[in-house]
Amino acid sequence: MKRSASPSLGPVVVIGGGNAGVSIAARLRRRGVADVTIIEPRREHVYAPLQSHIAGGVADRREVVRPQADVTPRGVVWVPERVVSVRPGEKSVELSSGRRIAYGQLIIAAGIEQRWDAIPGLQEASTGAAVVSNYTLDLADAASRALRELDSGTVVFTQAAEPASCAGVAQKPLYLACDRWRRRGVLDRIRVVFVTPESAPFSIGEVASELHRSLDAYGVETIYDAEVVDVRSHASELDVVVGGQKTTIGYDVLHAAPPQAAAAWIAESGLQGNDGFVDVDRETLRHRRWEDIWALGDVASVTPVRSGGAIRKQAKVIADALTRPHRRRSYDGYSETPFTVTARTAVFAEFDRLGRLQPSIPRWRTLYRERRFTYLMDRWVLPWVYWNLILRGRA
Numbered sequence: 247m248k249r250s251a252s253p254s255l256g257p258v259v260v261i262g263g264g265n266a267g268v269s270i271a272a273r274l275r276r277r278g279v280a281d282v283t284i285i286e287p288r289r290e291h292v293y294a295p296l297q298s299h300i301a302g303g304v305a306d307r308r309e310v311v312r313p314q315a316d317v318t319p320r321g322v323v324w325v326p327e328r329v330v331s332v333r334p335g336e337k338s339v340e341l342s343s344g345r346r347i348a349y350g351q352l353i354i355a356a357g358i359e360q361r362w363d364a365i366p367g368l369q370e371a372s373t374g375a376a377v378v379s380n381y382t383l384d385l386a387d388a389a390s391r392a393l394r395e396l397d398s399g400t401v402v403f404t405q406a407a408e409p410a411s412c413a414g415v416a417q418k419p420l421y422l423a424c425d426r427w428r429r430r431g432v433l434d435r436i437r438v439v440f441v442t443p444e445s446a447p448f449s450i451g452e453v454a455s456e457l458h459r460s461l462d463a464y465g466v467e468t469i470y471d472a473e474v475v476d477v478r479s480h481a482s483e484l485d486v487v488v489g490g491q492k493t494t495i496g497y498d499v500l501h502a503a504p505p506q507a508a509a510a511w512i513a514e515s516g517l518q519g520n521d522g523f524v525d526v527d528r529e530t531l532r533h534r535r536w537e538d539i540w541a542l543g544d545v546a547s548v549t550p551v552r553s554g555g556a557i558r559k560q561a562k563v564i565a566d567a568l569t570r571p572h573r574r575r576s577y578d579g580y581s582e583t584p585f586t587v588t589a590r591t592a593v594f595a596e597f598d599r600l601g602r603l604q605p606s607i608p609r610w611r612t613l614y615r616e617r618r619f620t621y622l623m624d625r626w627v628l629p630w631v632y633w634n635l636i637l638r639g640r641a
């Protein structure tokens with residue numbers, strides 16, 4: 247490793263050791279930055295995208311979890327605690343233990359919070375067997391069992407409103423489950439309802455038409471522009487409001503995506519923009535008021551769709567700004583949403599912040615269409631790239 251350490255940076259402190267935090271820390275180490283610390287309370291690191299495949303019954307939880315110590319880049323200090331506040335004037339962060347850590351540069355990569363309590367009844371319902379989700383590892387496991395064993399009944403899948411972590415992936419278990427039910431010959435005995443706050447399965451027309459084809463082929467009932475307002479687990483019902491009208495839907499299984507929001511400590515530390523997330527410039531990812539603070543990943547509102555794919559680009563922008571400032575790289579808002587529409591094929595949407603398709607294989611304009619190739623990328627290639635290249639600062 248080349249050691250051209252940048253002493254002028256001072257200690258680099260990264261809040262959060264998820265996808266974004268480990269990626270940027272590894273990249274900075276590879277560039278010779280000597281003093282990098284990650285603050286991360288979790289002992290286990292999870293590759294969230296495969297939770298959808300677990301829920302859909304085509305992956306196992308052992309594939310997605312590794313000890314945090316194993317993914318922490320060599321030479322990076324890991325502090326297994328939670329940050330409770332940032333004091334930008336003093337250039338320090340305060341941990342839950344009361345200890346303070348000083349920084350020269352602070353990179354916030356603390357993700358987005360899941361708010362299961364934001365819909366009345368949802369949190370309580372999620373402790374029972376009938377409410378499952380790809381948004382947590384345990385509920386994804388529960389989804390796999392609940393969906394696989396079903397022969398008849400009603401299954402409701404919900405998608406979260408923005409802000410959310412890659413909201414469209416709530417559809418992945420839906421298609422995977424339908425594909426399995428169809429192969430088992432029970433699909434016509436199962437009523438499948440998809441409830442989404444959006445007015446289409448995806449915001450880009452070409453991608454939406456691909457998804458419509460699958461929704462129609464599986465006979466999925468779609469409820470657009472809808473808000474879930476109440477879940478009553480004792481009656482196995484949820485209330486959905488569309489255009490001011492409330493509808494009640496009974497379910498045998500509810501596959502729920504939780505509401506999501508910025509953590510309170512961001513605003514309490516005075517670092518928030520209008521939406522409560524860290525207020526960074528969407529191209530440089532540098533804080534608008536504190537020039538030694540940066541943010542990437544789900545904790546920043548710099549692309550309309552938060553995703554791991556977006557982080558691959560964002561980490562390069564911050565690493566260059568700190569170690570090769572003459573390059574002036576900026577983030578174009580690239581993001582992605584893969585949809586596994588069968589257990590063999592995917593619709594893989596890649597786009598910029600204006601919603602223009604931006605395939606990562608240049609000039610392959612129709613890469614987004616349903617393909618075997620993109621399923622293999624999503625299911626097998628990207629997880630390998632994640633553990634072996636992205637978390638090591640190589641991709």
Ligand SMILES: Cc1cc2nc3c(=O)[nH]c(=O)nc-3n(C[C@H](O)[C@H](O)[C@H](O)COP(=O)(O)OP(=O)(O)OC[C@H]3O[C@@H](n4cnc5c(N)ncnc54)[C@H](O)[C@@H]3O)c2cc1C
Nearest residue numbers: 262264265266294295328329356357412543544553554555
């Ligand atoms: C079910 C699901 C499926 C997805 N599928 C895809 C997909 O197919 N393709 C894709 O590109 N993207 C996908 N995404 C999105 C992608 O996983 C996220 O965008 C990405 O993981 C965000 O990384 P992050 O580091 O910003 O947040 P996270 O990975 O959530 O990491 C944040 C970390 O910060 C830590 N933290 C939080 N608060 C504090 C604190 N106060 N102090 C210290 N540490 C803290 C947390 O413990 C956590 O480990 C999916 C997301 C989900 C939930």
